[in-house]
């Protein structure tokens with residue numbers, strides 16, 4: 087089995103690609119995989135670290151409307167299309183898979199031109215522009231939320247398969263004890279995991295300052311706050327300035343990025359998250375109750391729709407970014423800590439939404455596309 091997989095820009099497109107690729111390699115004999123991304127995306131950092139063959143094309147994002155700027159961009163990135171065609175012709179894949187981000191556009195388009203079976207995986211309730219365009223060229227569309235079906239109405243129902251979003255197997259296999267040991271967390275305290283998506287979230291980071299101050303030294307709770315690479319130094323500096331001594335109180339851990347996120351999830355009793363689709367798939371697979379703060383500038387406000395899909399099942403509560411403050415976070419956290427039944431009920435409802443088998447379902451779907 088030879089496969090090209092493409093997806094990029096943010097972790098929310100890259101980790102699904104890695105997970106699907108690994109699952110296919112597990113199921114298929116003699117699998118060769120090539121990952122196509124861009125030099126600028128996070129994939130250029132993550133994919134080689136994960137041990138995949140990686141090549142890049144040049145491509146820029148399109149606006150979400152018909153415009154001259156888009157026409158210009160298409161001309162400028164024609165080189166990306168030609169390079170994709172050359173890559174696909176040389177690699178001769180049996181299947182080409184896209185997991186979103188504009189890098190997928192030329193790659194999947196090339197597969198379609200060269201009559202190679204292809205599929206896309208859409209993580210969000212509201213599909214991204216690239217996947218919306220690509221839908222008419224690919225054989226299958228694997229959707230992460232049932233609600234996304236409503237946005238692909240012009241396609242045949244059998245073309246669209248609800249699979250859930252793929253999560254790394256370590257998300258399920260990591261144990262609480264391993265997580266606590268790896269991250270230096272105390273088994274005697276509840277763990278609050280705070281993550282603003284793969285790039286961090288400034289508004290959450292800012293609001294967390296007051297939360298750290300309030301819970302610093304608290305015996306009941308410990309906080310693992312992941313700031314994103316760019317904001318780490320300023321957040322640590324702000325904490326120092328506010329007189330919060332992270333090292334001596336011991337219950338507040340601040341990290342720029344976690345390469346071992348599955349261990350952190352395994353240890354978490356409650357989470358404060360943005361509402362990126364993969365993060366939510368990980369939370370629900372583990373049944374972690376969550377306070378969600380959707381990123382308000384995500385395309386077509388799609389994070390709000392992702393978050394509401396959890397909230398309407400009672401698996402999470404949602405705070406609007408514009409209403410976010412230290413006080414509202416402290417209040418929500420304390421309300422949940424003081425009501426273990428409510429927390430347990432959220433955890434149960436979260437787990438009911440989880441689809442830990444999604445990666446295998448998607449991998450089998452991809453394998454079924456291979457021509458005999």
Ligand SMILES: CC(=O)N[C@H]1[C@@H](OP(=O)(O)OP(=O)(O)OC[C@H]2O[C@@H](n3ccc(=O)[nH]c3=O)[C@H](O)[C@@H]2O)O[C@H](CO)[C@@H](O)[C@@H]1O
Nearest residue numbers: 096097098099101209283284343344347362363364365384
């Ligand atoms: C701003 C924006 O448009 N974000 C989009 C992006 O989100 P973003 O990339 O933030 O995505 P997600 O929350 O979906 O996924 C993040 C992934 O990165 C991992 N991770 C994150 C932080 C860290 O320190 N370590 C780590 O491993 C998470 O465990 C997860 O696997 O893609 C998602 C999937 O299409 C969309 O739903 C989001 O709306």
